[in-house]
Amino acid sequence: MRAHDIDTLVSVGRPALAPDGSFAVFATSRPDLVANRNVGQLWRVELPGGSPRRLTRGVADAGPQLSPDGKVVAFLRADAKGKTQIHVLPAGGGEPVQATDAPAGVSSYAWSPDGARFAYTARVPEAGRYGSVEGLEPSAESPRRITGVRWHANGLGYLADRPSHLFVIDAPAVDAEPFYEPAPAVRGAEEEAPAKKLVAASATQLTAGEDSYQGAVFTGDGSEILTVPDRIESERRDLRGTLVAVRVDGAGEREVLGTEHNLAFDDILVAPDGTIAVIAADMGESGIDFIAPGDALWLVEDGAPRRLTDPDSIDLGEVGSHITALGDDFLVQNRTRGRVELLRVTRAGEVTTVLDGDVEVAGHAAARIDDGAGERIVAAVAAPDSFGELVVVGDGPVTDFGATLRTVGVTRPVEREFPGRDGYPVHGWIAVPDGEGPFPVILQIHGGPYASYGIHAFDETQVLVDAGYAVVYSNPRGSAGYGRAHGRSIRGRMGTVDFDDVIDFLDSAVAEDARLDGARVGIMGGSYGGYLTAWVIAHDHRFAGAIVERGFLDPATFQGTSDIGSFFGDEYVGTGADAIAAQSPMAVVSRVSTPTLVMHSELDFRCPLEQATRYYTALKRQGTEAEMLVFPGEDHELTRSGQPRHRIERFSAVLDWWQRHLPTS
Template identity: 30%
Template structure:
């Protein structure tokens, strides 16, 4: 007899991420992350696998989080970051056994690193206070006499970080393996980041913006830097976000990812190629009308990261593409031919390519499969599952299989989505339906495992989730169509999806409809209950209710509001028109408001305004605050509070549906 998904199933699920091939291509590393119920945190450990035999070995243990594993060029050592407490340091481990050795003890830890191809040193970035050497101990703050924080810029805080350290910049340094000596490479009062290194070790790709005030600067130029002379060649200096550079095996070409500012943060991601011989740069995917990269939302994978692009020894390339609910691996040539390399209906959230380009390691999930590591033959399509960490959960748990749906909009778009039957579905019975709305808005629901959806289905609800205009994974015109029109066509897309579901699935009880979503999905929940009475219960999470105040209180508010609403404080009429708070008097749906107290992205005052307004009007409303939590509570938050959040959601729907 199998069980249904519960809130506590979060502790059973194991996240398998970050596959990294060894130079010999006969072994690999990956990370397994679990929620630790006893310590109420996350443990991420390093695992090793022999590809031929499939033999697995756990390499790290303890109450810690491992990230960014990387083999030395000769494969004899492995470097990785270890986070214990607030700081993370760089560690080394012999690939043939032994204890991990701490390589750095920097006051502010290590942000990132890259192996030097010589294998005798490692490049890294660390945060340094102006006027101090990179290895100096910074003065300790006396908590008895806290200092005032003098704000002189608009970019002075960030979600998950809080108030940003002042007069501190990320600098590049190099550490010698033999002596553990750390030597500064940059020291100018600007933040630097490592984006790539050539195979001959002579050239770095460095990102640095040499302006004193970046409040209205949305670019980080990339430079090719000669390691010895520090001479620079500009790689790109356009507005937008660019980085994660990879040199071809012959060092002639440099591939990197990025998106310009044509449609602000709604712009598709692309792959760029720079030819070091001709000095020409091209946008390889310019004619490709879906975004390069993984834009899928979910709540199961932890700290999953993948290369933006990987080269083969024949100078072909591989990268991820978000397309119509899938995240697939794609293959491209320098001539611009682009083809899908992995199957449909799944989420490839990590990958490593063999040098010949015919084979890949991939971490893959789908709506009824939390994710594991696979060995994939790209030429034949055959794959071998290498790990089975979630096998017991799958064998003992009844899941609901989402059904893909497609429907037209009034103005010519096509919307994709999914509908799930209750996990205990019996033909002929009627069931309530809950509509979920994703955040962003420039993300997408995908063919990936989503614990929250499965939990709702296990509770006896149908679940509808769609990708309305504004979602990534579709055309540039589709993702841009939401800007300046929040609550317009996007709201109609969602309601059209509901109408489609009601017309095509007779098991839905139209009198018991629920609605929930977070961030942009929270905005849409607030908007919907102010514009329709069709929903009998709603839960809004980390939401926006008032664009006028959001403009000033969010860490991104002053520019995000302009980018997304196409209006600023000189046009408060438009901001107020698109603010759900304006329509509070229309709300008849019982509304539960969930919000994190340390959310700097959508600050809790957005929830406070909505709650007090509705409460004062005599509406059916409740408010739950989550301490020590930021905007990412539902995905990476404190485990006990993630469980409590799910309890609040399901409890509200049980009460009213």
């Protein structure tokens, strides 16, 4: 594929399944170059073998949830002001009805058990900020007083002046009379002109104050809503959370699980019998023991959590991981060796595999059915030749969104595992263009570090292969999907065994395949991959060029600038000056002679722009060939969810850099 083919990358979100399993509803999303944004709609497919049909025609419809009786679909869509609101429509199709009018938009939501109302979270801006006063520009707002250890978040901005709160609102009838624009009329001096109504009901705010609330899940009887408060710490970061139940009648809240359990919560589910299940990670007594955190499935019993899965062998921490109830059991996603498989877990802790192979499960749903099979499970998956499909477990795919991608050309990488210099196995992939070669080689390094390369069709690799480069990429020590010991092995020693692993995998790949030209090699990576790229080129000078993107480059300044700086560096590189310097790319930048392109986003609050500008300036001052590319309006997620035009311009810059420093024949 080429850079402009990113519009063929159709992803499939978490599906919703009818209570009787007869149909599924799901959302798709893809980059659109003309609209310069990600676009997508809802789809419906009859099961087990129907053809999918488009259910909505919005710009970016997402997050579908079926009402408990399966007759109504709720979903998220931007309103006329660009704020995300809950909308509803008949499950068979029809005109959507707007259900909420949250000034800053809805973040998360849930149906009540009786289908009569929604619970949702939404940010509440401080008076005078974020457009709450007509005509008041951000530059004219009052100063922000900051007293806590964190104040901003990547992709959002400032935190404390717009806490997220919990609301309830009645669900509108999908067949009700629409609202109309009031016509102009002559009115008396005391008579106010009627305003056009947007929604049928008024929302009731259930929480208040400076704390934010994340997630909304009704209890079985509908009288309470489970949610996780987020309090900005005054002195030191604490990742441990509390799980609370907020009364729907406004009578306050109660604590379900407190911080004494040391858990950070990722997902909450209430099973049909009322049992509370959570995916959560143990943050330890320090509250920040987050490296390879060991997300597990827990049940809340008698006011305490009981763990069902072993975090040392099962990793439930994949982004978007969630729980589905199926009878007395639960479905969860396990990240392993570049795959994400679907597991079934009993309440006794027995684990079986439901869906595995060359897939990455992104979402799932399940239902009991009456056709003799007993149950139906659907999953959204990515695969080597597709960015996203909906599959029925046991029956196979019911969509083929990857067909267009396959027409533009997808190279299937070869999976390999090589022993490193200390005998440790290093697992990864090699993607090679068609032909005999020899081809110049690019070593790619993923972010995280507790993340992983996977088996899905990856545009970053495919575009390079199309341009004539062999691409080598692996999951070195520090990565996810190989057990907690693997993930925690670089704690306090970044740039050691992880350096060895990526270099040893590269050397083994070149030695094994004559099509790879080991004399013509480049290196690139983003985030932690930017860190390791910068570290490698300070210690290994074989590379014709390097691309350091959105990198963690100076741990000393990261602490006071990054949205995770209050704990990330403390755990990974330590707090002592000597330890930080021993693992800092900035401390060894003087050794770099490799021509380097530094790429960063202007609004990156995860690895702030100063990380790039200081590194680039150091390269220039010492005479190392260097260029810098800064993307306006983008954050840390540029390569995944940035403006499509910027993504294309980024690819153009990448290919231009390599053509100048590592030309293909």
